[in-house]
Amino acid sequence: METIVKSNQQQVFAPWTDPQNKPLLRFENVTKKFGDFTAVDNLTLDIYEREFFALLGPSGCGKTTMMRMLAGFELPTTGRILLGDNDLKDTPPHKRPVNMMFQSYALFPHMSVEQNIAFGLKQDKRPKQEIKERVEEMLSLVQLEAFAKRKPHQLSGGQKQRVALARSLAKKPKLLLLDEPLGALDKKLREQTQFELMNIQEKLGMTFVIVTHDQEEAMTVASRIAVMDHGRIKQVATPAEIYEYPNSRYVADFLGDVNIVEGRVGVTTGETASLNWAEGQSHLAVSTKERPQSGDTAWIAVRPEKVRISKEMPEEADNCLQGEVWDIGYTGNISTYHVKLANGQMIKAQVANRQHLANRPITWEDSVYVYWEKGAGVLLQS
Template sequence: METLVSTQPVCKFAPWEDPAQEPLVRFESVTKKFGDFTAIEDLTLNIYEREFFALLGPSGCGKTTMMRMLAGFEYPTAGNIMLGQSNLQKAPPHKRPVNMMFQSYALFPHMTVEQNIGFGLKQEKTPKTEIRRRVEEMLSLVQLEPFAKRKPHQLSGGQKQRVALARSLAKKPKLLLLDEPLGALDRKLREQTQFELMNIQEQLGLTFVIVTHDQEEAMTVASRIAVMDHGKIVQVATPAEIYEYPNSRYSADFLGDVNIIEGQIDVTTGETVSLAWAEGETPLAISTKLRPQTGTTAWLAVRPEKLRISKEKPENVDNCIQGEVWDIGYTGNISTYHVKASNGAILKAQVSNREHLADRSITWEDNVYVYWEKGAGVFLEA
């Protein structure tokens, strides 16, 4: 994987590539068990300062447990969690420089917006004038100045979400944890808030860890994503890396839409592997630096938008599969053609709709060719 990173556009912010950087948070072989159930298994992970780090996975994958261990609501069964130089093993939640924005927002219903935001500062015995100044600063940050005197039940979902964010930011925590922060918002508001979150994070220069099951959200906001499955980390990388170069079928499938074709290794020539995927079909060519053994089972992952589709047989292409248009998914900006290959496998090819609907020639049950470059696909061994 590391060799592929260099093909990515150079990122200005990439402390994880610099071995001299000290991580802010270190999970050192952390295991967490609830009775017989292992929620987190021997997990090691570094999170750097000023990162917007996303823990992504389906429900029950252990991402929330990771976050609760950072907040101090759960303690590891084995291993250590380090925050800077201090071991968090013994620190109770109220003695950690870590704040959390709760999924349910957990606003105190008997306090006004102001009092909610100032709550954390009040616990630290901050002087009253200083509290007022910070609260005002936070209110203007989340644009809620006119609502300072309201109670939580007088606010809309989006406003509550902002109060929760302001409250968790008021103490300027070293680390802010966001537990599915946008889950309860509708789509438009969610997209808008994602960008606001990123701006705030950049503006304040804090480290954010977000837990989400929404891959789009993770890709939009995160500097790096950890894809999790059953208490283990499958892949940690930037969103683009995971999308373009997933290390397994699991992360390929979790982030975005993907075609996965199973086959056996036919021959390996240079940096190209050919994969025999169906009787009587030409093997598929994939670029890779790996040297897999002939005859082993492997997979090709290729994104739908990287496939092209035409009614005439294309010339001089690396991979071409003939098939029949089975279904067309039209979502306005793009059309997804579901093409059934000779072995019954369905391939999805996405075409952006540059022309008007009437001008498009491909329709149901047409005989079509789906083709792509060998560099467009990713070779997967797991």
């Protein structure tokens, strides 16, 4: 059974919200050690059927080790990995209903596109007619019918990526693992391919697990993201939840751009807490459902696009700080203003470039105010 949450008259896929839903894949207290090094540390995680799930983190965080354990190339030191009701420990890689697509694509250079796609089916000794029909289906799915007879060296990077994907899907695995699958593509092609992957996954109704260190890629394709660090999962949630409501400074700082201000908790009234952050400065206000202890160290995280900037003091603002424009980053559609406050703290504010640069009202060394609403920030206690 899967859960459909209705929001704004649209159906949103969210099986993890229903405690009666059984996960397709379950990590139960999984630890993986290589000698004295712990790559995965007592990890528990559920992934549901038809999810596009992302394992996100820096190099060495354990995400690739998790994928290798799923594929059967590594075994857990302790704990269990369940696919449905089956413990995968005693199932060799070639017998698992799991397939992996590698970053390098690993295509056979001497085989044509259709031969590459058919390879796994032939290894399983499927009937010739079944292989022919399945290959044609896969070629149509990745829109490479006209390239069936070509060899890999005659293809572009994006076309090679599609062949590798078609080959991975040909055997109809229950679970497809994607190991940095778009890392070799240029930025524009990578963005285009992300949406193609999403459309294919939704069309097939399969479960995809992608390993990536690219935050934008994870945010784009995934139904949920697990942010990892040193073999542990720091937070599992939808992209929007992780971006808007990170549970720690690590997650806030890893996913996207963010301002983080440290201070001590002052008075908490209702669902508003105050943070005393600098001597001689007014406190900062933040909305929170937590009840932080007065005097405890805490942090406010606020995204730059939620921070406004002006030469004039705003008439009303929950949080307003004065500083000097220290630097400006221009990325075409957006300008990022780095504003240095009196105590040296840097605050970033992002503004959409609706006017030409020549008409920009704020420039370097201008004295400005940066301000944001209390609901724009998040109070973090770790």
